Amino acid sequence: ALELAQSLESLPGVSDMLDDMPFGREQLIYRLTPAAQALGLTTESLGRQLRAAFDGHLAQLVQVGQDELEVRVLLPRAERTRLDVLEQLLIRAPDGSFVPLPTVAHWESQRGFEALRHADGRLAVEVSADINRALSTPDNVREALERELLPRLVKHYGIEYSFEGRAADQRETLGDMRLGLWLGLALIYLILAAVFASWGWPLVVMTAIPLGLIGAIAGHWIMGLDLTLLSLFGLFGLSGIVVNNAIILVSMYHELRETGIEVEAALIAAAVSRLRAMLLTSATTVVGLGPLLFETSLQAQFLIPMAVSLAFGVGFSTILVLVFTPALLSFHESVHFRVAQWWRS
Template sequence: MQLRIKPAAETLGLTLQDLGRQVRQAFYGEEAQRIQRGRDDIRVMVRYPRDERRSLDALEKMRIRTANGSEVPFSQVALVESGRGFASIERVDRKRAVNVTASVDPAITSAGAVIADLRTRVLPEVLADYPELFYTFEGARAEQADAAGGLLRGFILALLMIFALLAVPLRSYLQPLIIMAAIPFGLVGAIWGHIIMDLDMTMMSMVGLVALTGVVVNDSLVMVDFIQRARNVHADLGREIRQAGGLQTDRREFESSGLQLAIREAGCNRLRPILLTSLTTFFGLAPLMLERSIQAAFLVPMAVSLAFGVLFATFITLLLVPVSYLILDDAQRALRRMSESRAATVLPGVLENAPLTLDGGKSAATQVVEASS
């Protein structure tokens, strides 16, 4: 039942709160005292007799006390309307809250699609009509958001740990970036795998993406390690040949010249191991991806992320790593030439403007000329 107050009640000083309180006291009761009996408290409630609380007619005959202490019939100050009411009233931060729950049929749509439609179409229309209304997604959606935040922190931590573990043995801050450049392509491959297998991105898919970051760098690491070793061998061999001819050379001169040859050798010698490693991983996860039982459905998205991510990143690695290595070498040589040319332009200016005298009374410029001759 819903109570509504009449305009006549306002002239008597009655409010809807007063009306509701008196009706509650009459039919539900008001606690008068508590009696202690052993370990239990017995509440003494004061209310209408049972016979006067069984029908709606008793409510119509009820008398309401006004602010000045007088009593008036209920029918003069209020109206009773039958309708649907709340079994319980919930509040969040002292504001009334209503929970709306639903079950999604996976054969028709997904929970993500329903929530996206609510955000873009339904809820904006409701907020336009009721500006004071606010909403939050709770339940499984809130738990999924919390889990996604934890996975994101774990993903960032995994990237930092991988970078540190690669930078220490390689003694470089740039080569680990070349190795880790395959990670974004692995993530793209995992997304395409879900599209090919007609699967939705789930929380286990995210777990597979985090695990993929540690697996997809293996092929790049094998390629970079072989290129670095072959480059060092060609540099040492070229220096020994020049020294055998009586020419003093710097080892860095042959590192760049032998890089392209080292990349060719790495592509030929590491192609089979890289392909076999990735294909065995993919086909090892294939039975789990193709399983259609209910027990395995929980792990299928994670297997799809790993399998397709590794497979897609492998073919990208065979092209990306050599090209990135050449770009890095070109950039380092350009910086080296700039620093050497800058040093060469500083020396003549110093000698020209300030001809310093060294031991023996000879100027620095004279010493340089004699040394070069």
């Protein structure tokens, strides 16, 4: 933890490193000598005798009225407060003989910890720090840690690590969003399939969604922003918005085809007749989000990534829908015609 905290200091924008394992009082750490192992002593048996000497051995319980008193046998208080008593303390060996403590153990003074924390039954320590977003981002710090520092600590100390706190919350949120994405796409498809009475046309309409995602990602690159959790929220909203233009175009094409117009003429007429409506609806959305994109207040910085996803996604998808959706409709009609011919034959 200390090495990790010291290494974090070298990263730009990282400060105020803390861990949840503060140092406590001085402790004596003892280890068995070869002589103790030859006598059959173990760390556990030696520890029990040391505990009995300084904390007391429960000899009996005495009932006094309604109270129960413990009778413990231990060293006198004057001896329990001196370290030199360890040099004179006798330890009982498994064969019944007594040997001096320095013969069977050696000890050293070491600073202990005030508290030990466990996670999933294993000793754990949490290291946290503050990040100045003007100099760096959490993703950049995480990438720097995973690239060099953390693998070195794993190799040297044999530890395991995970990113918790906001990173854990973000992983949980992304898991929920992944489930919500599939449910949302499934519902959009089922609604469109019911409206158009077709299994293929909803797929044509829903191609506007990846087109909008391309625009949103390009918008983050143009604005010099990183994809954040709020950016993903914007992408969720974008998925339901960008299909509107495709629905307008496909609906018009469907009406023209029902009047008996040929495929190519219906595609041209649908694109021309719905061009103004598509451009106006998209332009009003982009213009409405414009002031937020260039807002400089601190409160707006959290919402700008979501606004970028919506504004650039809607604007970019509108242009691409006018090109790709008619082409996909033509392809769909061609495939449908060939399949129908093959089925009849």
